[in-house]
Amino acid sequence: MDHIVIVGASLAGLRAAETLRTDGFVGTITLVGDEARRPYDRPPLSKQVLRGDWDAERVALPGGANEALDLTWELGASAVGLDLAARQVALGDGRTLAYDGLVIACGAAPRMIPGTEDMAGVHALRTLDDALAVRDALDAGATRVLVVGAGFIGAEVAASCRERGVEVTMVEPLPAPLARVLGAEMGAVVADVHRDHGVDLRLDTGVASIDAGSPLAVHLTDGTTVAADLVVVGIGVIPNTQWLQDSGLTLEDGVLCDATTLAAPGVVACGDVARWPNELYDEVMRVEHWEHALDMGAHAARRLLAGDGPGDAFAPVPFFWSDQYxxxxxxxxxxxxxxxxxxxxxxxxxxxxxxxxxxxxxxxxxxxxxxxxxxxxxxxxxxxxxxxxxxxxxxxxxx
Missing domain, CATH: 3.30.390.30 (FAD/NAD-linked reductase, C-terminal dimerisation domain)
Structure with missing residues (x-):
């Protein structure tokens, strides 16, 4: 194996590259990333970066600047196709990258409310540019923020905005924040934490539509309308598999792998985009958290190096954390x-x-x-x- 291509200059992709080197791979490693930035840490985006405690440079991952890894960077380049038979990745600029081994670590994209994708004042929070755009709006004087979704990203954004002294309304279709994950009883505790910090929490309520303007008019499913200077949408993500539609890989809410992270001969997947059978839980799952990206990135790299060998099953106990107030x-x-x-x-x-x-x-x-x-x-x-x-x-x- 002489050339390994990693699609996704992400936490999982960078960890895969680091593991390949520490485990002895001396060939060429090419990292393809659709952002122009080298890999950075995402958890601080909804907290330290949004609050203004950290500048953009502080979230850079150290490995991205480690020249000893001898990585070839293809940043600001999108993968648009995969030919499994020819072992080639097609890029948006018309070039192709031939590979001996491929790591798919391209993550996921945030869901948006239909019709608001290009609406001024409506943001997702997934990338560093997203976080800086929301922070810039707050710095420019936005005082009324409406957060759509009380999941982990939405709840952290709400907490960070309240810590900046901004008026926050948080809208959630479920009866409690995180109810789908934690259950109603534990979700109610999180709800009370936000209410105690002054969040106007609207549960069992969704967004019907948003009218552009200054302020934005957010029409809720309960018939009320909330005026907002800024709307932040946190309603989940969609795995970035569009470029793989004609590849022959099995795509089921992500790239479906076997228990070892192998998706096809010479191809592994890891991080937010990967779905695999976790034998510890007897469940096919996809996990979107930080530590999972690290662990699965390393495991996928080792599985790739194992070649035609059976490989070890990836069976972790998933773990995540969220800081709110x-x-x-x-x-x-x-x-x-x-x-x-x-x-x-x-x-x-x-x-x-x-x-x-x-x-x-x-x-x-x-x-x-x-x-x-x-x-x-x-x-x-x-x-x-x-x-x-x-x-x-x-x-x-x-x-």
Missing amino acids: DRKIQLAGRVRPTDDIAMVAGSLEDRRFCALYGRDGKVVGALTMNMPAKVIRYRRAIAEGLGWDDALAAAAAAP
Whole structure:
């Protein structure tokens, strides 16, 4: 193998490149990225960057400037096609890149409200340019922000705007923030945190339409209208698979891989764009979080180097965190709203707690708020197959 192409100059793509080098690959590595920037860290965008605490340069990932990696950069270049038989990636400028091995790490794009894609004052928050555009609007005097979606991005944007002293309305079609992930009871705790910080939280309500203007007129599904200087949309993402439609790869809410991250001979996928069967949970999943991008990027690189060998299964306990005001929310595992939930430390009233999620006699997740040590310990135990009854008994016996 002489030439490996990585499509996606992202966290996952950069970690794949770093792993290829540390594991001994000495051939050419080409990183293709549709942004003109070298890889940067996304979690600070909705927090430190949006609040104005960090400048743009601070989010750059160190590996992107590591010349010892000897990477060939194709930045500001979009992949538009893949020929599996010829082992070639087509670029938007008409060129093709031949490869011996391919890493697909091209991430996902934010969903937008139809008809607002080019509307002034309506933004997604996915890229550094998105974050800087929203921050510039706040710096220019926007005082009324409407956030669409109370998921992790929406909730973090709402918190950052409130910490800047901006009036915030957050609209969410579900009965509680994060209800689809955490369940109604835990989502209600997050809702109260935002209400306590002055967010006008509109639940069970969506956006019907937005009229352009200054201010924007946001018409909600409950019949009310909210005037906003700025709208930030956080309603999920779509895997970037359009360029792969005619490739022959299996595309099902992302690039479908086997348990080892292999999508086709000589092709692996990782990060937000990859969907694979996680044997630990007996579930085909796609995970969009930071640590997952790191771990899967490294695993995919090693799978590629294994060549025709069987490869190892990628079976992690997913993990993420979200900082909102002075609360750090962390979740280890793969949970569902229908799981059993048990409080094993702290209390909802204090908003410092650890709750376990159980299914089929096993602990499948641990949610903490301002208890980081607990979630780390439970993550290890979940990977080892922690039983539900054993976990509850141990928690009851703890001092």
